[in-house]
Amino acid sequence: DAKTTQPTSMDCAEGRAANLPCNHSTISGNEYVYWYRQIHSQGPQYIIHGLKNNETNEMASLIITEDRKSSTLILPHATLRDTAVYYCIVLRTGNQFYFGTGTSLTVIP
Amino acid sequence: DAGVIQSPRHEVTEMGQEVTLRCKPISGHDYLFWYRQTMMRGLELLIYFNNNVPIDDSGMPEDRFSAKMPNASFSTLKIQPSEPRDSAVYFCASSSAGSGGTEAFFGQGTRLTVV
Numbered sequence: 001d002a003k004t005t006q007p008t009s010m011d012c013a014e015g016r017a018a019n020l021p022c023n024h025s026t027i028s029g030n031e032y033v034y035w036y037r038q039i040h041s042q043g044p045q046y047i048i049h050g051l052k053n054n055e056t057n058e059m060a061s062l063i064i065t066e067d068r069k070s071s072t073l074i075l076p077h078a079t080l081r082d083t084a085v086y087y088c089i090v091l092r093t094g095n096q097f098y099f100g101t102g103t104s105l106t107v108i109p
Numbered sequence: 110d111a112g113v114i115q116s117p118r119h120e121v122t123e124m125g126q127e128v129t130l131r132c133k134p135i136s137g138h139d140y141l142f143w144y145r146q147t148m149m150r151g152l153e154l155l156i157y158f159n160n161n162v163p164i165d166d167s168g169m170p171e172d173r174f175s176a177k178m179p180n181a182s183f184s185t186l187k188i189q190p191s192e193p194r195d196s197a198v199y200f201c202a203s204s205s206a207g208s209g210g211t212e213a214f215f216g217q218g219t220r221l222t223v224v
Contacts (some may be wrong), residue, residue, distance in 0.1 A: 029115065034212065041198075041218075042217060042218075043113075043200050043202070043215030043216055043217050044152070044202075044215045045215070046199070046212035046213070047214065087152075092170050095155055095164065096142070096154055097142070097154070097202075097213050098154055099144075099151060099152035099154075100151070101151055102151075
């Protein structure tokens, strides 16, 4: 099963882009990359997912390298409300989401 | 849709008592998941259902834990007897099957404290 590696913590200045990296070097060809975030005491919130093409929605952009061994979540203009733990997940068989330790992002005023 | 609804939001119980956590998934979703979150272990998948049938319960910590899904709109997670180490936030999530990937939607969780 593909595992993910993320930095434990990151800081970002308010208004700047936050770039959160994730390594998933053992990803299989049919496995998707998902990003979730969890704001303190709340349930995890879906952000974005992709297979091999870059994706963008109203919340973020997802850049996946051509070899699919890593990806980057980009929050284009970070706000204080983006302070959260961000999880990168490679979807296993079925729909089970297994969460790692994630990256704790702190947006600094 | 109101999203995934969990009840109660908070539960405090004494060691040895039975605890039942409840979850109403999003209508039309055919997958339902139970997670537990603690500081030490993070988010752990306990069990998941597909079309009301338990598919994988390998994450259930021990026989004191049981989960049921009697119909598509309701699931329970029961702990009997409860122990202090069961104190955690329990999340329920639901999703639908489909090609192209599909996201899971989480409830707000039940914070369980066993004293």
